Amino acid sequence: xxxxxxxxxxxxxxxxxxxxxxxxxxxxxxxxxxxxxxxxxxxxxxxxxxxxxxxxxxxxxxxxxxxxxxxxxxxxxxxxxxxxxxxxxxxxxxxxxxxxxxxxxxxxxxxxxxxxxxxxxxxxxxxxxxxxxxxxxxxxxxxxxxxxxxxxxxxxxxxxxxxxxxxxxxxxxxxxxxxxxxxxxxxxxxxxxxxxxxxxxxxxxxxxxxxxxxxxxx
Numbered sequence: 001x002x003x004x005x006x007x008x009x010x011x012x013x014x015x016x017x018x019x020x021x022x023x024x025x026x027x028x029x030x031x032x033x034x035x036x037x038x039x040x041x042x043x044x045x046x047x048x049x050x051x052x053x054x055x056x057x058x059x060x061x062x063x064x065x066x067x068x069x070x071x072x073x074x075x076x077x078x079x080x081x082x083x084x085x086x087x088x089x090x091x092x093x094x095x096x097x098x099x100x101x102x103x104x105x106x107x108x109x110x111x112x113x114x115x116x117x118x119x120x121x122x123x124x125x126x127x128x129x130x131x132x133x134x135x136x137x138x139x140x141x142x143x144x145x146x147x148x149x150x151x152x153x154x155x156x157x158x159x160x161x162x163x164x165x166x167x168x169x170x171x172x173x174x175x176x177x178x179x180x181x182x183x184x185x186x187x188x189x190x191x192x193x194x195x196x197x198x199x200x201x202x203x204x205x206x207x208x209x210x211x212x213x214x215x216x217x218x
Contacts, residue, residue: 004216005160010114012170015091020083028076034060046171048144087125095204100131111154145173148181
């Protein structure tokens with residue numbers, strides 16, 4: 001049976017932590033006199049914390065000291081973690097467990113490839129950490145998506161060539177990273193936003209085991 005490496009993003013793919021990021025970024029932005037919208041929050045998906053704050057400051061045409069920048073990043077993460085610590089299995093997105101169980105039953109190697117530095121904490125909170133043979137997160141990479149570093153490291157840890165890997169992503173930057181690594185990209189979300197992906201599904205309820213069997217042969 002042919003093996004593929006299956007690499008999952010975390011936020012917006014396995015769990016919906018985007019809402020918690022939004023609340024924390026909005027609180028931060030408002031504290032320095034910048035408005036912050038859901039649309040802007042979408043642009044921060046898959047982007048590192050440093051780059052996200054840089055974007056918010058640019059949107060508000062604000063300049064702050066390095067020390068203030070560091071304090072804001074710490075404050076944002078503290079606010080976000082307050083929400084994360086309350087997470088449970090109920091926050092796993094629909095049919096994610098079905099897909100992970102199928103891949104496990106098929107003995108297919110599975111990895112996490114996320115920009116989040118809290119990925120292990122979140123996977124522990126929702127009791128999914130044992131589903132992943134490899135976990136690559138923001139503590140393991142130096143380059144943010146759309147650079148493919150996170151996925152290339154994940155592929156290496158799975159012992160799979162990049163071209164034999166399939167990536168599940170909800171962000172434009174993540175899809176671009178997968179494509180840059182010559183991996184098959186599966187977009188999870190809005191087809192208009194994720195049009196660069198090889199395949200696009202609204203969520204995992206639309207992904208059948210037949211699709212996974214077919215994509216494994218490609």
